[in-house]
Amino acid sequence: MSETLESAIRDISQACGNDRSRMMDIVEAVQAKYGCVSGEAMDLIAKQVSTHRVEVESVVSFYAFLSEQPKGKVVIRLCDDIIDEMKGSESVAEAFKQELGIDFGETTPDGVITLEKTPCIGMCDQAPAALINNEIITYLSSDLAREIVRKLKKNPDPKKLVGRLGDGNNASHLVHSMVHNNIRLAGEVIFSEMAPGAGLKNALALNPQEVIRDVKTARLRGRGGAGFPTGMKWDFTRQATGDKKYVLCNADEGEPGTFKDRVILTEKSDLMFEGMAIAGYAIGADTGIVYLRGEYAYLRPLLEDVLARRRNDNLLGNDVMGKKGFNFDIRIQMGAGAYICGEETALISSCEGLRGDPKNRPPFPAQKGYLGCPTVVNNVETFCKVARILEHGPGWFAKMGSEGSSGTKLLSISGDCAKPGVYEVPFGIKVREVLDLCDAEDTAAVQVGGPSGQMIGMNQFGDSICYEHLATGGSVMVFNSTRDVLTIARKFMEFFVEESCGFCTPCRVGNVLLKEKLDDIIEGKGKSGDLDYLESLGATIKAASRCGLGQTSPNPILTTIKNFRSVYEAKIAAGKVEEGFQPTFDIHAALQTAEGIAGRKSVHA
Amino acid sequence: MAKPKVATTSLAGCFGCHMSLLDIDDRILKLVELVDFDKSPVDDIKEFTGRCAVGLIEGGCANEENVRVLQDFRRHCDILISVGDCAINGGIPAMRNAVPLKECFQEAYSTDNRLGPAVYNPDNQIPNDPEIPLLLDKVYPCHEVVKIDYHLPGCPPPADTLWEALVALLSDKPVALPYELIKYD
Numbered sequence: 001m002s003e004t005l006e007s008a009i010r011d012i013s014q015a016c017g018n019d020r021s022r023m024m025d026i027v028e029a030v031q032a033k034y035g036c037v038s039g040e041a042m043d044l045i046a047k048q049v050s051t052h053r054v055e056v057e058s059v060v061s062f063y064a065f066l067s068e069q070p071k072g073k074v075v076i077r078l079c080d081d082i083i084d085e086m087k088g089s090e091s092v093a094e095a096f097k098q099e100l101g102i103d104f105g106e107t108t109p110d111g112v113i114t115l116e117k118t119p120c121i122g123m124c125d126q127a128p129a130a131l132i133n134n135e136i137i138t139y140l141s142s143d144l145a146r147e148i149v150r151k152l153k154k155n156p157d158p159k160k161l162v163g164r165l166g167d168g169n170n171a172s173h174l175v176h177s178m179v180h181n182n183i184r185l186a187g188e189v190i191f192s193e194m195a196p197g198a199g200l201k202n203a204l205a206l207n208p209q210e211v212i213r214d215v216k217t218a219r220l221r222g223r224g225g226a227g228f229p230t231g232m233k234w235d236f237t238r239q240a241t242g243d244k245k246y247v248l249c250n251a252d253e254g255e256p257g258t259f260k261d262r263v264i265l266t267e268k269s270d271l272m273f274e275g276m277a278i279a280g281y282a283i284g285a286d287t288g289i290v291y292l293r294g295e296y297a298y299l300r301p302l303l304e305d306v307l308a309r310r311r312n313d314n315l316l317g318n319d320v321m322g323k324k325g326f327n328f329d330i331r332i333q334m335g336a337g338a339y340i341c342g343e344e345t346a347l348i349s350s351c352e353g354l355r356g357d358p359k360n361r362p363p364f365p366a367q368k369g370y371l372g373c374p375t376v377v378n379n380v381e382t383f384c385k386v387a388r389i390l391e392h393g394p395g396w397f398a399k400m401g402s403e404g405s406s407g408t409k410l411l412s413i414s415g416d417c418a419k420p421g422v423y424e425v426p427f428g429i430k431v432r433e434v435l436d437l438c439d440a441e442d443t444a445a446v447q448v449g450g451p452s453g454q455m456i457g458m459n460q461f462g463d464s465i466c467y468e469h470l471a472t473g474g475s476v477m478v479f480n481s482t483r484d485v486l487t488i489a490r491k492f493m494e495f496f497v498e499e500s501c502g503f504c505t506p507c508r509v510g511n512v513l514l515k516e517k518l519d520d521i522i523e524g525k526g527k528s529g530d531l532d533y534l535e536s537l538g539a540t541i542k543a544a545s546r547c548g549l550g551q552t553s554p555n556p557i558l559t560t561i562k563n564f565r566s567v568y569e570a571k572i573a574a575g576k577v578e579e580g581f582q583p584t585f586d587i588h589a590a591l592q593t594a595e596g597i598a599g600r601k602s603v604h605a
Numbered sequence: 606m607a608k609p610k611v612a613t614t615s616l617a618g619c620f621g622c623h624m625s626l627l628d629i630d631d632r633i634l635k636l637v638e639l640v641d642f643d644k645s646p647v648d649d650i651k652e653f654t655g656r657c658a659v660g661l662i663e664g665g666c667a668n669e670e671n672v673r674v675l676q677d678f679r680r681h682c683d684i685l686i687s688v689g690d691c692a693i694n695g696g697i698p699a700m701r702n703a704v705p706l707k708e709c710f711q712e713a714y715s716t717d718n719r720l721g722p723a724v725y726n727p728d729n730q731i732p733n734d735p736e737i738p739l740l741l742d743k744v745y746p747c748h749e750v751v752k753i754d755y756h757l758p759g760c761p762p763p764a765d766t767l768w769e770a771l772v773a774l775l776s777d778k779p780v781a782l783p784y785e786l787i788k789y790d
Binding site for chain 1: 679706731741743748
């Protein structure tokens with residue numbers, strides 16, 4: 001056995017050129033083959049790529065999809081976000097537990113099936129959903145969950161579970177998935193017909209500075225959510241010194257409630273690859289990397305196919321489209337289930353084969369990015385927009401949208417509405433118009449921009465979605481009046497506590513403290529100073545955290561306090577205890593153990 | 606004008622802090638001029654007779670009676686002071702917090718457990734009379750049970766520290782203790 005492990009790891013490592021920076025590919029391959037990366041395997045990998053075991057171990061222990069302990073042949077990962085919960089994921093969870101006879105985080109005694117929960121897998125428009133190995137199962141019910149377990153017990157091959165195939169490319173043999181695109185409103189930028197190479201051809205007719213000038217003229221801003229001007233970023237990277245430069249595409253769509261990149265990757269990956277090639281030409285890079293989140297592994301064969309076709313058509317490779325000296329190729333780097341890797345410097349760390357720790361900024365990736373080289377990191381949607389800008393001209397693009405936010409934006413709408421899905425809308429659209437589009441009724445709250453964005457109430461439905469007012473990377477979650485905003489905020493805080501990389505204290509500890517205080521308030525143990533405490537602690541975390549995660553993680557609490565203060569106050573007033581007593585101290589809970597041992601109830605409490 | 610009243614108690618403590626209070630020596634005469642003692646082991650008054658200006662709490666909360674007494678103090682005292690490390694941190698009694706309650710009982714009473722003290726307890730009984738207050742799952746510092754206004758650290762806090770703090774509070778002056786009175790090394 002040891003002999004074969006050794007030779008297998010030698011082969012895997014050699015396929016990656018024994019390159020330490022390809023650690024992610026190596027450990028992912030080992031995980032896929034053996035269901036774990038054992039201590040022995042880690043030693044062998046370390047030897048093979050000439051590093052220390054701790055380097056390997058730090059990667060394996062960091063990512064949710066990698067493990068040192070063996071997992072089952074089939075891993076069921078039930079999506080655990082607020083939308084899935086609203087759509088009934090709890091009864092599905094119960095059904096899985098009963099049918100398998102194990103709890104979450106456990107493996108069946110025969111070692112075949114492991115049951116886990118995972119944060120948003122990007123299927124909120126068809127919730128509840130689960131990831132079973134690489135297969136996505138959508139619209140789960142408790143009946144379906146039981147059926148899945150029965151089928152898996154007979155034949156542990158998740159591919160056999162895929163039911164009726166979805167629309168568009170989801171039905172192609174390369175994807176073979178039951179995911180639906182749910183494109184509800186196809187705008188002219190992303191979803192109109194495209195001829196591969198049209199944008200790239202125009203770009204190559206210009207010189208690189210002129211390409212960047214066009215992107216600037218179009219006033220394109222990053223679609224990941226932060227909204228940094230894309231042309232400016234490219235200019236910095238172009239001007240940075242370095243022989244080798246890189247173009248990274250952030251397809252680690254992890255913000256709960258976001259799934260628009262999934263649809264782009266399924267239907268319009270050509271646009272994305274084209275945008276990356278244009279970026280490569282503009283900044284002088286010859287390598288592009290798409291960092292694809294592990295949850296979207298089912299799309300990889302399709303993407304590889306598109307890449308192969310583009311190479312064949314000379315849209316990638318040497319002397320692209322006959323342009324002498326412009327060489328550009330793209331590879332796909334798989335993620336392994338870490339939200340933090342959507343942060344650009346953490347994404348770079350992950351591509352370099354390290355833990356997904358964010359890096360200090362400055363230096364910014366434009367100066368020192370992937371492997372220390374100047375790097376452009378843009379969102380999937382941003383690259384698509386670039387391809388269109390070069391195809392139709394910056395004027396065409398800049399005409400759309402609002403003053404400070406040109407063009408269109410893909411929204412991923414989910415929650416309490418009749419038509420969840422992807423909508424391409426011009427920037428500047430009012431929240432109320434969005435709610436009308438998706439047929440939402442009785443809406444009481446909308447989470448714009450995912451957990452790291454903001455929760456708004458009815459009085460803000462007249463605000464427009466754009467970088468100046470309500471910025472969003474695409475996530476729009478709709479909640480009707482039966483939902484409790486505090487419970488939603490708690491769910492989001494649980495997510496951040498789980499996904500904090502743990503590097504800096506404000507984020508690692510602060511988010512836990514925020515969540516504990518919120519727990520107290522929800523359980524009726526809140527006291528009058530609690531809201532001030534939450535606000536001041538939240539401000540500290542935002543100011544002192546190292547990366548975007550901690551700088552936005554208090555938002556679920558801060559924005560609900562701002563917009564739904566009366567809900568908090570009512571909770572705190574309802575749970576009032578005698579003046580001077582600590583509402584957090586629960587004598588009944590504290591006595592429970594002793595009552596159990598004594599076999600009697602307390603006579604005092 | 607009636608003298609302000611002071612109450613004291615020892616919860617899960619060793620009475621060391623009360624001993625330290627007695628260490629103010631002859632100043633106790635001055636103190637008696639300044640205040641009356643209400644509920645306190647010093648005069649053996651069992652229940653509060655009225656509103657008190659200051660309550661001194663020694664020890665943390667280990668059982669339900671401690672909680673009841675502490676809450677009673679909070680109801681009756683304008684200012685509550687956690688005196689000494691047990692009141693502030695749980696202190697020595699809180700060492701049991703890392704051990705499950707059941708194991709604590711077995712360690713203390715069971716003769717099966719050869720590590721336990723040599724008690725004669727052939728039936729392996731754990732004392733369980735309704736008169737005995739039930740233990741809490743762990744020992745709580747006082748400020749986790751009620752709001753505490755001041756903390757006087759030390760094991761015990763020196764007599765001078767107690768004296769200065771009390772006099773300042775009773776004469777409405779800020780409690781500005783010199784460094785020497787709150788340094789412990």
